[in-house]
Amino acid sequence: MTTLPLKFYQQPTLELAKSLLGCKLVKETAEGVASGFIVETEAYIGPNDQAAHSFNNRRTKRTEIMFGAAGLTYTYVMHTHCLFNVVSGPEGLPEAVLVRAVEPVQGLELMQTRRNNRKKKEWTNGPGKLTKALGIQREDYGHNLTQKPLYIQKGIQPSHVSHGKRIGIDNSGEARHYPWRFWVTDNPYVSR
DNA sequence: TTTTGGATGTCCT
DNA sequence: GGACATCCAAAAA
Numbered sequence A: 001m002t003t004l005p006l007k008f009y010q011q012p013t014l015e016l017a018k019s020l021l022g023c024k025l026v027k028e029t030a031e032g033v034a035s036g037f038i039v040e041t042e043a044y045i046g047p048n049d050q051a052a053h054s055f056n057n058r059r060t061k062r063t064e065i066m067f068g069a070a071g072l073t074y075t076y077v078m079h080t081h082c083l084f085n086v087v088s089g090p091e092g093l094p095e096a097v098l099v100r101a102v103e104p105v106q107g108l109e110l111m112q113t114r115r116n117n118r119k120k121k122e123w124t125n126g127p128g129k130l131t132k133a134l135g136i137q138r139e140d141y142g143h144n145l146t147q148k149p150l151y152i153q154k155g156i157q158p159s160h161v162s163h164g165k166r167i168g169i170d171n172s173g174e175a176r177h178y179p180w181r182f183w184v185t186d187n188p189y190v191s192r
Numbered sequence B: 001t002t003t004t005g006g007a008t009g010t011c012c013t
Numbered sequence C: 001g002g003a004c005a006t007c008c009a010a011a012a013a
Helices: A006-010 A013-019 A108-114 A127-134 A173-177
Strands: A024-029 A032-045 A073-078 A081-087 A095-106 A150-153 A161-164 A181-184
Touching (some): A024 A095, A032 A108, A032 A127, A081 A127, A095 A108
Antiparallel strands (some): A024 A150, A032 A095, A032 A181, A073 A081, A161 A181
């Protein structure tokens, strides 16, 4: 398995969101290595996307990393959970891809413990769940995804990919209708 | 300095 | 289907 080069992240955000499906997200911690195939993503394309934190070029301490170069990590704390994004687009353009679900591959015992002995299907089928299962934390903010301990490896492009409206952004005006969510068709680990 | 409001998950009914 | 947990940072005061 080869780690994806920086060049991979430099394609258009919508393309990247699709290309990430089937790739393997890996996190190494002191407790061990945990990884999973990405099966669901969402694109957030700044300044014209009302649902994105970076809407209207809003640049703050939190969204700053979205303006950075492609291939960096954008973590965000929502209520009690942490969400994981991959920054995309050239430097200066605030775009990112949210990873919503993965399929467990490696470090199964570790994930089971972190997910409190739930059913395997429920370990990683949601944006807040997968970060807990893999051990991704707010401290990973700004990390370069071509390096350890958090990186993405080349996978197999799935044969069937579905797309549709994004989730959880009902108060985002017209943007909520954009078909910018992508998932592997019929994969049991997508969030819904 | 205080208030407010989430790109969610879990538990309860 | 609905309440609530529990934290950060933006915005208001």
